[in-house]
Amino acid sequence: MIKVTAVEHGSIAEELGILPGTELLSVNGRELEDFLDWEFLTADDEFLLHVRQPDGEEIEYDIGRPLHEPLGVSLEPPRIRRCANRCDFCFVDGLPEGLRDVLYIRDDDYRLSFRYGNFATLTNLKPWDVQRIIEYRLSPLYVSVHATDPVIRRWLLRNPAAPDVLAQLREFAGHGIQFHTQVVMSPGVNDGAVLEQTLTDLWGMGDSVLNVSVVPVGLTEFSKHDRCREPTVAECRAAVATVERWSERALTERGKHWAYGADELYLRAALPLPPASAYEGFEQVENGVGSVRWLQQQVLEGADQLRQWQGKRIGVCTGTSMGMLMPELLAPLRQASGAEFELIVLENTLFGPTVTTAGLLPGQAFLEALRTRDDLDLALLPGEAVNDDGLFLDDMSIAELAASVPVQVLLSKTFVDAAPEPAAA
Numbered sequence: 001m002i003k004v005t006a007v008e009h010g011s012i013a014e015e016l017g018i019l020p021g022t023e024l025l026s027v028n029g030r031e032l033e034d035f036l037d038w039e040f041l042t043a044d045d046e047f048l049l050h051v052r053q054p055d056g057e058e059i060e061y062d063i064g065r066p067l068h069e070p071l072g073v074s075l076e077p078p079r080i081r082r083c084a085n086r087c088d089f090c091f092v093d094g095l096p097e098g099l100r101d102v103l104y105i106r107d108d109d110y111r112l113s114f115r116y117g118n119f120a121t122l123t124n125l126k127p128w129d130v131q132r133i134i135e136y137r138l139s140p141l142y143v144s145v146h147a148t149d150p151v152i153r154r155w156l157l158r159n160p161a162a163p164d165v166l167a168q169l170r171e172f173a174g175h176g177i178q179f180h181t182q183v184v185m186s187p188g189v190n191d192g193a194v195l196e197q198t199l200t201d202l203w204g205m206g207d208s209v210l211n212v213s214v215v216p217v218g219l220t221e222f223s224k225h226d227r228c229r230e231p232t233v234a235e236c237r238a239a240v241a242t243v244e245r246w247s248e249r250a251l252t253e254r255g256k257h258w259a260y261g262a263d264e265l266y267l268r269a270a271l272p273l274p275p276a277s278a279y280e281g282f283e284q285v286e287n288g289v290g291s292v293r294w295l296q297q298q299v300l301e302g303a304d305q306l307r308q309w310q311g312k313r314i315g316v317c318t319g320t321s322m323g324m325l326m327p328e329l330l331a332p333l334r335q336a337s338g339a340e341f342e343l344i345v346l347e348n349t350l351f352g353p354t355v356t357t358a359g360l361l362p363g364q365a366f367l368e369a370l371r372t373r374d375d376l377d378l379a380l381l382p383g384e385a386v387n388d389d390g391l392f393l394d395d396m397s398i399a400e401l402a403a404s405v406p407v408q409v410l411l412s413k414t415f416v417d418a419a420p421e422p423a424a425a
């Protein structure tokens with residue numbers, strides 16, 4: 001059963017009398033569990049829909065609709081699948097106490113992997129889930145492989161019951177499902193020869209594995225430092241060398257780079273980032289793979305809009321890792337806009353200085369940095385630092401921050417998204 005939370009005005013659902021609170025029970029006699037069932041079972045233009053109205057009345061609708069016209073209902077969010085693992089490097093374990101409850105949820109949900117590109121380990125799949133992935137052909141999936149050696153992977157995930165991921169991937173691949181994969185690299189565990197084997201195994205799966213990224217493990221002040229550590233410069237360089245060797249091979253044999261190192265891996269290795277052309281379509285940009293090159297492209301493409309900032313003095317707030325890469329972005333930004341940009345690099349006051357990602361900065365860090373900055377026309381904040389409700393990780397809201405500093409603040413993911421639209425000619 002899925003509950004309707006809203007009905008669009010003038011939609012088919014409104015015409016039928018479906019209301020907020022209506023329970024969608026089944027389609028063509030098949031019970032509905034979540035948004036996946038809803039989307040896949042109602043893909044045809046004719047179907048039988050069985051609902052229970054808020055007053056308890058059950059109704060069956062024989063629906064025939066014009067080609068692909070949406071029914072116009074919003075559904076309650078799915079109950080998130082919890083993770084069955086206990087990775088030593090888990091970010092949730094690295095959280096300080098006292099944050100909002102939702103942040104302590106370890107999610108590992110193949111549905112969100114398909115829909116939003118969240119990485120999932122596939123260690124909590126029930127036979128029914130496997131069936132659905134195949135039946136609905138949920139492709140591509142984003143899979144945290146980490147290591148293809150089952151023993152090492154179980155160690156990394158701290159899950160002795162974790163199934164053999166290669167066998168899982170092969171089964172799905174046999175039904176036409178493809179994967180974006182990642183290896184979170186924990187030094188001394190899944191780098192070196194283990195990484196080589198993992199890449200060899202994934203390569204052996206042919207076109208089913210669309211790409212693989214290698215991301216260095218990231219720890220906070222509160223992580224389990226007695227059990228895992230961050231990689232050294234030499235370890236990151238070795239991983240970059242492995243990735244680039246595979247990338248060259250893939251380009252020669254399959255015409256695509258295929259293996260990528262996260263920006264963070266290059267940063268830690270103190271090596272220059274590959275050019276934009278090495279990232280083909282930026283398929284894992286949300287995973288921090290090619291983010292800087294992608295942003296540079298956005299700046300070039302949005303030059304007209306950025307010119308609206310001409311003559312302004314703009315502060316760019318970011319974390320320490322992006323702070324190191326930001327000069328590569330600020331030069332084209334200055335050129336495109338004619339504005340002055342000041343880089344404001346913030347240390348993470350919530351998780352400790354080892355957490356360098358801009359998206360994990362708390363509201364308080366921005367407040368401290370901007371409290372007296374009335375000399376700026378505008379301050380840009382990383383858009384990913386707030387959730388859908390406009391809250392930073394420390395529960396400060398963007399509105400609260402904006403009211404407490406003497407400069408206009410705007411959230412931005414691409415710079416261009418914060419610049420005013422040019423006036424129509």
Ligand code: SF4
Nearest residue numbers: 083085086087090106
């Ligand atoms: S898979 Fe590991 S890192 Fe991810 S949520 Fe589960 S325990 Fe944490």
